[in-house]
Every structure is written in C-alpha cells, then in structure tokens.
Amino acid sequence: MESLEDSKQAYQTIHITFSLLQSLEDSKQAYQTIHITFSLLQSLEDSKQAYQTIHITFSLLQSLEDSKQAYQTIHITFSLLQSLEDNKQAYQTIHITFSLLQSLEDNKQAYQTIHITFSLLQSLEDNKQAYQTIHITFSLLQTYEDNKQAYQTIHITFSLLQSLEVSKQAYQTIHITFSLFHSLEDNKQAYQTIHITFSLLQSLEEREKRHSGHKEQLAREQRYLRRRLAQLRAAPCDVPLRTLGETVLPHSTRADSLSSLESSSTSDHYVCHRTARRPPVEVKVLPK
Numbered sequence: 001m002e003s004l005e006d007s008k009q010a011y012q013t014i015h016i017t018f019s020l021l022q023s024l025e026d027s028k029q030a031y032q033t034i035h036i037t038f039s040l041l042q043s044l045e046d047s048k049q050a051y052q053t054i055h056i057t058f059s060l061l062q063s064l065e066d067s068k069q070a071y072q073t074i075h076i077t078f079s080l081l082q083s084l085e086d087n088k089q090a091y092q093t094i095h096i097t098f099s100l101l102q103s104l105e106d107n108k109q110a111y112q113t114i115h116i117t118f119s120l121l122q123s124l125e126d127n128k129q130a131y132q133t134i135h136i137t138f139s140l141l142q143t144y145e146d147n148k149q150a151y152q153t154i155h156i157t158f159s160l161l162q163s164l165e166v167s168k169q170a171y172q173t174i175h176i177t178f179s180l181f182h183s184l185e186d187n188k189q190a191y192q193t194i195h196i197t198f199s200l201l202q203s204l205e206e207r208e209k210r211h212s213g214h215k216e217q218l219a220r221e222q223r224y225l226r227r228r229l230a231q232l233r234a235a236p237c238d239v240p241l242r243t244l245g246e247t248v249l250p251h252s253t254r255a256d257s258l259s260s261l262e263s264s265s266t267s268d269h270y271v272c273h274r275t276a277r278r279p280p281v282e283v284k285v286l287p288k
Contacts, residue, residue, distance in 0.1 A: 003044075010042035012081060022062075022070050028105040032072060035099060042081030050082025050090065056136045064144045065185070068105075072140075080132065082122065089123040090130070104149050112152050120160045128164045136176045148184035 003010055015037060022030030042050060056078045062070030076096075083090045100112040122130045142150050156178075162170040183190055 007044045007047060010044055010081065010083075012040040012042055012079070014038040014040060014077070014079065016077070018075070020072055022072070022102070024064070024070075024105045025067050026105060028103070028107075030070065030103050030110075032100055032102055035097070036076055037095075037097060038078065039095075040079055040081050041083070043083040043085060045085040048084035050084055052080030052082045052092075052132065054078040054080045054133065054135070056138075058136075058138045060138075060140045060142075062140075062142045062144070066145060068144055070142070070144065080120075082130065082132075084124055084129075087124065087126050087128075089125075092120045092122055095119070104144075105147050108149055110149055110151055113155070116156045116158065118158045118160070120162070122162045122170075123164065125165050126167065128167060128169065130162055130164050130170050132160070132162060132170075132172055135173075138176070138178050140178070140180050142180070143183045145184045146187045148187070148189065150182045150184070152180060152182070 017035055018033075020032040022032055024030050044050065056076040058076050060072035062072050064070050078096075080092065082092065096116040096118055098113075098116055102110040102112050104110045116136075120132060122132065124130055140152065142152065144150060156176065158176075160172055162172055164170050
C-alpha cells in the first residue's frame with residue numbers, strides 16, 4: 001500500500017501470475033496457467049480509514065497413479081481496501097478472472113475454467129463503516145489413472161451489494177467451500193447410479209376360481225351318482241348293462257356319463273314299472 005499526502009488517494013495494484021506446468025508420462029504435457037489480475041484502489045480522505053482483507057486460499061492437489069503426477073497449487077491472496085471520502089460513498093469492484101487449461105495424455109486435452117466474478121459496492125454516509133469479509137476456500141482433488149480424463153468446470157458468479165445510510169451497518173460473510181473428488185482406477189470409472197426396480201407379484205385369484213369351480217363340478221357329479229344309486233337300490237329293475245357300465249365309469253368319463261344317465265333315466269324308469277320285481281342288484285362303485 002502506497003500512502004499519499006494529505007490523506008488523499010492510495011493505490012495498490014497486485015498482479016499475480018501463477019503458471020503451473022504438469023508433466024505427464026509418454027511425452028504428454030499438461031499445462032496449467034493461472035492468471036490472477038488483482039487491482040485495488042484505496043483512497044483515504046479526512047482521517048478516514050478503510051480496512052479490508054480478504055484471503056483466498058486455493059489448494060488443488062492432483063495425483064496420478066501408475067507414474068502419473070499432477071500438481072496444482074493455487075494461492076490467491078486477495079486484499080480489499082475500503083475507501084471513505086467526506087462521509088460519501090465507497091466503491092469497490094473486484095474482478096477475478098481465473099482460467100485453467102489442462103491438457104490430457106495421449107493428445108487429449110482437458111479444459112478447466114473457473115471464472116469468478118465478484119462485484120462489491122459499498123457506500124458509507126455520516127461517518128459509518130461497512131465491513132466486508134469474504135473467505136473462499138476452494139479445494140479440488142482430481143485423480144487420473146490409466147489414461148483417464150476428468151473434466152471439471154466451476155463457474156462461480158458472486159455479486160454483493162451493500163449499502164449503509166445514517167448509522168447503519170452491513171455485515172456480509174460469504175464462505176464457499178467446494179470439494180470435488182474424482183477417482184479412476186484400472187481403466188474403470190466410478191459412476192454412481194441410482195436404479196430403482198419395482199416388481200409386482202401377480203395374483204392367483206383366477207387360478208383359485210378355476211380350482212373351486214372344478215371342485216364344485218366334481219361334488220355335483222358325486223351327489224348325482226349317489227342319488228342315482230339310491231334310486232336303483234330302492235326300485236330294483238332291469239337296468240341295462242350300458243347304463244350300469246356308464247354309472248361306474250372312472251372319473252375321466254364321468255362328465256360324459258352324466259348326460260347318458262340323464263337321457264336314459266326316463267327309459268329305465270319305464271322298464272322298471274313294466275317288469276316284475278326281482279331281487280336287488282348290488283352295484284359297486286369304483287373308487288375315484
């Protein structure tokens with residue numbers, strides 16, 4: 001900081017040029033250039049003091065396994081000056097342009113651009129003070145393994161307007177922490193995917209209905225055969241062999257025998273009335 005006579009104007013200009021060269025194996029090169037242009041103007045009038053200090057520490061570590069190394073170190077020292085003039089207005093404008101170019105192995109290029117635009121306007125009236133402190137900690141860890149590429153682009157635009165009038169104070173604190181970790185191992189990439197699988201279990205209601213209908217059909221057939229057998233025992237007659245054979249058919253032909261028994265019941269009944277009584281005929285029903 002250079003002080004001027006009669007508490008007039010203080011000018012500060014800080015220019016930091018940081019250039020990192022990253023060497024990659026197999027005759028590949030990674031270039032990183034960080035250019036920080038910082039311009040600070042401080043003016044003091046009528047025994048007023050402006051104190052502003054902003055320290056931004058930016059640390060980036062990039063490690064590459066299998067003889068891969070990436071070093072990135074960014075240190076940003078940011079100093080803010082607050083100027084006061086005759087209880088009027090203090091203007092501050094900070095513009096940080098950060099450009100990072102990284103070339104990748106095997107003639108591949110990775111571009112990382114971080115653009116931070118910060119604009120701050122502070123006005124003070126009636127011997128009031130405005131305090132602003134901005135602390136930005138940015139940490140980025142990127143790991144490359146086996147000729148893999150990682151692209152990271154961070155664009156931060158921050159605009160802050162603070163105005164103070166008549167014994168008012170404005171306090172603003174902004175803390176931005178950005179941490180990114182990207183790891184690639186053995187030609188594999190770590191992807192995180194959320195996959196939701198929803199499976200529905202089908203109902204067996206139709207099958208149960210079919211089963212119940214089948215059981216009911218069998219029950220009706222059994223009741224009919226029992227009634228038929230009871231009729232034959234109660235009124236013995238000349239029962240045709242065909243009818244008896246159909247009556248004792250196994251379960252596989254019971255459905256067909258029902259219609260035969262129903263159709264022959266009328267004729268059989270007529271024969272029973274015409275013939276004389278005979279000894280009861282024992283009819284055996286085959287098991288199911």
